[in-house]
Each structure stands twice: as structure tokens, then as C-alpha cells.
Amino acid sequence: MTEEKRKFRVEVCFSPDEFDLYKQEYSVVVAIDVLRATTAICTAFEHGAEKVIPVSTIEEAREYKDQGYMAGAERLGKIVDGFEFGNSPYSYMGDAVKNKTLVLTTTNGTRAINIAAETHKVIVGSLINLDAVIDYLIEQPDDVLLLASGWQGKFNLEDSICAGAITEALLASGKYMSDEDSTIASMFLYKEAKVSYFGFLKASSHRRRLRNLNLNEDIKYCLTPNQTRVIPVYRDGALVKM
Amino acid sequence: MTEEKRKFRVEVCFSPDEFDLYKQEYSVVVAIDVLRATTAICTAFEHGAEKVIPVSTIEEAREYKDQGYMAGAERLGKIVDGFEFGNSPYSYMGDAVKNKTLVLTTTNGTRAINIAAETHKVIVGSLINLDAVIDYLIEQPDDVLLLASGWQGKFNLEDSICAGAITEALLASGKYMSDEDSTIASMFLYKEAKVSYFGFLKASSHRRRLRNLNLNEDIKYCLTPNQTRVIPVYRDGALVKM
Numbered sequence: 001m002t003e004e005k006r007k008f009r010v011e012v013c014f015s016p017d018e019f020d021l022y023k024q025e026y027s028v029v030v031a032i033d034v035l036r037a038t039t040a041i042c043t044a045f046e047h048g049a050e051k052v053i054p055v056s057t058i059e060e061a062r063e064y065k066d067q068g069y070m071a072g073a074e075r076l077g078k079i080v081d082g083f084e085f086g087n088s089p090y091s092y093m094g095d096a097v098k099n100k101t102l103v104l105t106t107t108n109g110t111r112a113i114n115i116a117a118e119t120h121k122v123i124v125g126s127l128i129n130l131d132a133v134i135d136y137l138i139e140q141p142d143d144v145l146l147l148a149s150g151w152q153g154k155f156n157l158e159d160s161i162c163a164g165a166i167t168e169a170l171l172a173s174g175k176y177m178s179d180e181d182s183t184i185a186s187m188f189l190y191k192e193a194k195v196s197y198f199g200f201l202k203a204s205s206h207r208r209r210l211r212n213l214n215l216n217e218d219i220k221y222c223l224t225p226n227q228t229r230v231i232p233v234y235r236d237g238a239l240v241k242m
Numbered sequence: 243m244t245e246e247k248r249k250f251r252v253e254v255c256f257s258p259d260e261f262d263l264y265k266q267e268y269s270v271v272v273a274i275d276v277l278r279a280t281t282a283i284c285t286a287f288e289h290g291a292e293k294v295i296p297v298s299t300i301e302e303a304r305e306y307k308d309q310g311y312m313a314g315a316e317r318l319g320k321i322v323d324g325f326e327f328g329n330s331p332y333s334y335m336g337d338a339v340k341n342k343t344l345v346l347t348t349t350n351g352t353r354a355i356n357i358a359a360e361t362h363k364v365i366v367g368s369l370i371n372l373d374a375v376i377d378y379l380i381e382q383p384d385d386v387l388l389l390a391s392g393w394q395g396k397f398n399l400e401d402s403i404c405a406g407a408i409t410e411a412l413l414a415s416g417k418y419m420s421d422e423d424s425t426i427a428s429m430f431l432y433k434e435a436k437v438s439y440f441g442f443l444k445a446s447s448h449r450r451r452l453r454n455l456n457l458n459e460d461i462k463y464c465l466t467p468n469q470t471r472v473i474p475v476y477r478d479g480a481l482v483k484m
Contacts, residue, residue, distance in 0.1 A: 014397060018259065021395050153263050155256060157423040181446055182397040185431055192430050204423055 007177040008141040010170045012163040012186045015150035016112045022180075026145035029116040030125040030133060030166065033149035034158040035210060036087045037109025038232075039126040039222040040072075044092035044102055045241045046228040051101040052239040054110035064103040070096070071103040077213050080105075088218050089128075101238070108149035116147055117234045124232035124239060127162050127197070127222065132229040134169040136242070141175045146186075157189065157204040158223070161197065164190025165225075197223040249419040250383040252412045254405040254428045257392035258354045264422075268387035271358040272367040272375060272408065275391035276400040277452060278329045279351025280368040280474075281464040282314075285331040287483045288470040290340035294481040296352035297345060306345040312338070313345040319455050322347075330460050331370075343480070350391035358389055359476045366474035366481060369404050369439070369464065374471040376411040378484070383417045388428075399431065399446040400465070403439065406432025407467075439465040 013022040023029075032038055041052050055061050058073050058080055065071035065083065072085035072092075079086035087106045104110055116122045125133045125146070137144055146166055148159030164186035170176040171187075178184070193200035198220065210219055221227075232239040255264040265271075274280055283294050297303050300315050300322055307313035307325065314327035314334075321328035329348045346352055358364045367375045367388070379386055388408055390401030406428035412418040413429075420426070435442035440462065452461055463469075474481040 014256070015260075017263070018257075018396070021259070151423070154260070154422065155424040155427065157426060160427070180396065181393070181399040184399060184446070185397065185402065185427065188434050189427055189430060204426070 008175055009143045010137075010146065010167050010176045010178050010183070011180045012146045012148065012160065012167060012183045014148050014155045014160060014182055015153050016108070016115045016147065017150070017153040019115055019147060022145055023116075023119060026143045027121060028137075028142045028144045029120045029122050030144060030146045031109065031113045031116055031122055031149065032125045032146060032159045032162050033106070033109025033112060034126055034162050035222050036089060036218060037074075037104065037106040037149065038124045039128050040087045040089045040092050041104065041124050041232050041239060042126050042129045042228055042230055043089040044097045045230040045232055047093050048098035049092070049102055050099050050240070052232065053101065053103045053237065054113045054239060055103060055105045056111055056114050058105055061103055061105040069103045070100055072105070074106045076107055077210055077215070088215070089221055090218065108151060112147050112149040113234065113239070120145075122234040123242070125162065125166065127165075127225045128227040129230055130162065130165060130225045132231050134166055136231055137166070137170055138173045138175060144170070144176075158201055160186045161190050161193045161200070164188070165194070250417055251385045252379075252388065252409050252418045252420050252425070253422045254388045254390065254402065254409060254425045256390050256397045256402060256424055257395055258350070258357045258389065259392070259395040261357055261389060264387055265358075265361060268385045269363060270379075270384045270386045271362040271364045272386060272388045273351065273355045273358055273364055273391065274367045274388060274401045274404050275348070275351025275354060276368055276404050277464050278331060278460060279316075279346065279348040279391065280366045281370050282329045282331045282334050283346065283366050283474050283481060284368050284371045284470055284472055286334035286339050286344055287472040287474055289335045291334070291344055292341050292482070293343040294474065295343065295345045295479065296355045296481060297347045298353055298356050300347055303345055303347040311345045312342055314347070316348045318349055319452055319457070330457070331463055332460065350393060354389050354391040355476065355481070362387075364476040365484070367404065367408065369407075369467045370469040371472055372404065372407060372467045374473050376408055378473055379408070379412055380415045380417060386412070386418075400443055402428045403432050403435045403442070406430070407436070
């Protein structure tokens, strides 16, 4: 008699607002905010940052800033008044971040990380560390929820596509199964998008929002897969490099 | 100087749980529960029902039943104990429903109708009255939210695909625009699905759920577009034929 190995589960949750509907069944959460928080966080670690503290409110970020931390704050795509950095990945490169502990608050991404970190192991995913996340989850399989940060609670395309890319690879490994319609939809959207993320996301409302803020360079960077192998993981109140 | 006509807006909300995030900007809500509540409701009107009272709880449905109403109650795909009907469209055909006032409570669909009816004009959409709904909205354009009933608060494929079909037709009319990523995603999913709803939805978790309950005939009926021209509309606590 052969014993069939249990497959692990990978599913997609479209927004932190829906996390309560999904969270019970998973051990690991991958927080995804392609445009731009989780991309910026991966960038900071690629450039030698030591820690990133994700905070949910501008007030918390300001307190850290007053204590001398390098603190970024973004709301609705713009740098918050009184801060020098928002969530542009280009702010988190080079010597400015090397060996530093950074603090970041953003509209969607840091919220997703903090909501999930209350109850789950959290790692940070984006397109720029896509294959690193996939390889890790295949190497150390577990029940995984891919948590899109969305846009102010709503579904967004770019995070769902990234989640679809991860899902497709995990299912192909043979170690995972999935069951939710949100997961199936993400894979279909990824299939449409993968020829050209940039072309596909022309239609995305968030990309349009950022384009109006002249952030096309940021967008190109965020939509270019596999620029780093770092995987940020949440431990004791901060993200660190795995 | 030519004056450009304002376009009306059509967007998709994936679940009644997200209705609060969307509801402010729309005048009309189309409640959609393809498998099977809104399909059953359209079927009842096609077969001459006079009214359908959608209620949110089993207790309310039971009270109506005790008063002699024909009352259906479904939870998780099954007929609730003590009721003769659930939400199978085949229960709402023929003389049984003619000129009757019916009462219905279901897991997802009647909930979506009632949540939206608190604040909005609500009409009932499904695949079986697809073109009727499209024609009506093109004829009397307005800011329209397509409210998918989802599955226990979560995204589902079949309602999103139906919403994508409506959206595509409304945008093609030139009278409508859309802006949300959920709407773009719905149209992509519809594009994938339209060759064969039945084939596409093999993967749907809800279809699998119903298949396990031997409801393949129901599913085929629910996924066959344009079997009726009726459009149920909510007025004074009940749905009536428009």
C-alpha cells in the first residue's frame, strides 16, 4: 500500500480586509505590495539594510524619525509631509541604507505585513524577489497564504498577478494544491500578464494613479522580476533578512 | 465647442463583505449569484411568480413558511431541514410558482440583495437574464455597481465572470467607463470563460462543491445564458418583475 503524501496548500487573499476570512488555515503568509512597499523593502535589504520596522501609523513613523531613525512615510502614492522618503524603491538603495534600521509606513503594504504578523509567520514577496520566494516555499513547503496588499482594502491587479506567479510555480512543484477561486483567478490573470507586466498593467488603476505622480521609473523597476534573492522575514517586531 | 457627454460608471465588487468600500459612488446595484440564488429568482419570475421576498435568516423564512408562504432555504448548497425547497432553479418552475409570493433565504445571494437594498436601487442579474440586464442598463444608463455574491464573503469565479460579461457589453456601448482593478480582472476572466462557462468553471471551487451534491443539472442550467428577459427589481421589501 502506498501512502500518498499530503500536499500543502497555497491560496491567495486579495486584500488585508479579507484576511480574517482566510487566516485560520495557513502557517506562513507572504505579504505582497508590488507597487511599491514590499519592493522597496526587498530593495533595502539587497542594499544592506539591517532591519525594516513596518509601522501602521504616520505618528509611529514620526516618533522613530524624531529618535534619529531613517523613516519613510507614504500615503496615497505621495511622501507624507515632514518626511524625506516615501515608498519609492530608489530611496532605499546604496550607502544611505547600509547597516541601517529603517522605519516605513505605507498606505497598504505595511498594513498587510502588520495585520498578518499578529498571528502568522510573515515573509515579504514582490516581483523583484519572485524566484527566491518560490524556491524557498518549494524547499520548505508549508500551508501558505499569499496576501495581496490591495488598494485601500480593494483588490488590485499587480499584487494578484504576483500571487498568481508564485501559485503557478508552487503547483508545478507537485508539493502544493489550491482550492479557492481567488487563487484560480490569480493564475489566469498572471497567464495574461506574464508576456508583459508593464503592458498588462497599463490598465491598472494604481499604475495610472502613480503615473499621474510621474513615477514611471519606479513602476518599471517594481515590475522587473528577479533582481534580488533576499527574502525579508518578520521577527520580533521588525523585518530582517532571512 | 462640443460638449463631451459624461460617461456613466460600471464597476465590480467581488463580495457583499466589500460593499462598504464601493457603495458610495453608485445609483444602481446589480446583485449576482449565478450558482444559484439569482438564477432561481429569475426562473421564478419567468414562470409567473408575483413576488420574491429575500430574507437573510432561516428564522424569517420559517416564519413566512408557517404563515403559508412557499419558502425556500439553502445553506452551504443544501436545503435547510424543515424546508422543501432550497435554491435549485428547478424548484421554481411551472404552476407551483405561478402568481405566488415566494420567500427565499440563501447563503450568499439573498444576503447580497438585502445588503444592497438598504441603500440602493437593486436589480437581479444572472447568466440566464444576461442580455436583458445589459440592454436595460444601456437603455437607462446610470452609475452601476455589479455586486457579486461570492462564497461566504470570499471571491467566486462564476459571479465575477457574469459581472465581466455585463461590463464588457456596457463599455462597448460607449456610454460607460470603468476604473477599478476588480472590473478589469472580471473582464479578463470573462474573456477566458466565454468559450465555455461550463468548461472554465470545472475549476471553480463552488462548482466542485455543488457537483459533490449531484447538482450538475442545476449547474448546466445556471450557466446557460439568456433563457429569459425578466429583470427582477427590489421594491418595498420584495423583488418584483420590472
